[in-house]
């Protein structure tokens with residue numbers, strides 16, 4: 001075991017985080033933990049060694065960690081959430097999240113099952129983890145403050161910049177680790193160790209044992225990374241994408257399009273839907289539907305992806321002949337704007353031109369007469385009024401209505417027709 005001390009690295013944490021860890025260290029002296037030992041574990045240790053920022057801080061105690069989380073929350077006025085069933089607690093402070101848990105080991109009744117958990121030693125707790133670089137701990141006890149605990153060769157793998165599983169059954173126990181492996185590899189600029197890559201390929205089928213929600217969560221994490229296209233490309237190289245759907249590709253096309261999403265997305269919250277739609281862009285609407293079902297993609301994003309694929313399959317209209325503004329509007333106005341944006345990002349220059357015209361101009365055109373104006377002219381409120389407003393909008397788009405007077409004349413005719421019973 002390597003007796004390295006990370007106290008100096010911990011000094012480089014933001015002051016709020018440092019303060020909490022010191023508090024945790026001193027609270028241990030008073031706490032009811034039988035062994036009195038508490039540790040930083042997992043990603044934060046890896047990030048300390050690499051000098052990367054980390055906002056999620058995992059703390060494991062060999063004993064009762066919940067009372068400690070409660071004490072920390074009390075002293076700091078942090079927001080405490082206790083998960084009694086799992087024996088874990090979270091304290092949120094500013095942008096930091098501190099997760100407290102008792103050391104545990106896990107067994108899996110079958111591949112893909114959620115683990116059965118029981119209290120155990122720190123060594124067992126670290127052994128249940130995904131990769132050696134995520135299976136180190138740092139002692140928070142005052143007398144051993146900062147001591148690195150590395151039973152499984154994590155430090156050497158950080159130095160060699162390599163992703164390695166702790167045991168050959170790791171991907172069988174939890175196939176989400178297949179996606180985690182390529183995510184860390186590409187995020188950190190590491191390389192998967194040969195044996196781990198071989199196990200990953202061997203166990204690709206285990207991805208089929210993972211529930212849609214868990215799989216989608218992992219894909220969301222991939223799409224939340226800085227350069228998801230690199231992870232997807234590596235996923236394609238290793239056969240991971242094909243296992244999710246045989247028609248998925250993580251090729252150079254994504255490498256061209258994903259940076260455009262970062263450049264052009266109006267807001268960061270739109271990026272996952274844009275990325276996902278581009279990822280499935282070359283699938284047929286039917287294949288896209290299969291993948292959306294497999295990943296249990298929820299309503300709002302599902303609508304974006306479905307609309308994107310449907311617009312793509314209808315796009316040939318635009319190349320055949322010029323589209324009048326009214327026709328373009330009728331075609332697209334019920335489609336999700338992000339789905340239109342996806343096609344603008346993905347399509348040929350002519351397609352992009354029409355879609356940008358819709359997004360930037362046509363979708364913003366409104367009748368000059370408001371609902372109140374229409375009521376004042378005698379149009380009853382309700383769905384009829386909605387249809388009349390759409391009609392006014394289309395006539396404006398086609399250039400047949402220019403002034404307020406033109407619109408009033410059309411409305412009057414409409415009322416006459418209605419009252420004439422036609």
Ligand code: CTP
Pocket residue numbers: 041042043044056058128129130131134135174176177180
């Ligand atoms: N872990 C695991 N197997 C998983 C998920 C998580 O072994 N399928 C362990 C790893 O030790 C990981 C820790 O739980 O470090 C915390 O999980 P998570 O927060 O997902 O990972 P971080 O390493 O903190 O990663 P990130 O930097 O992506 O937040």
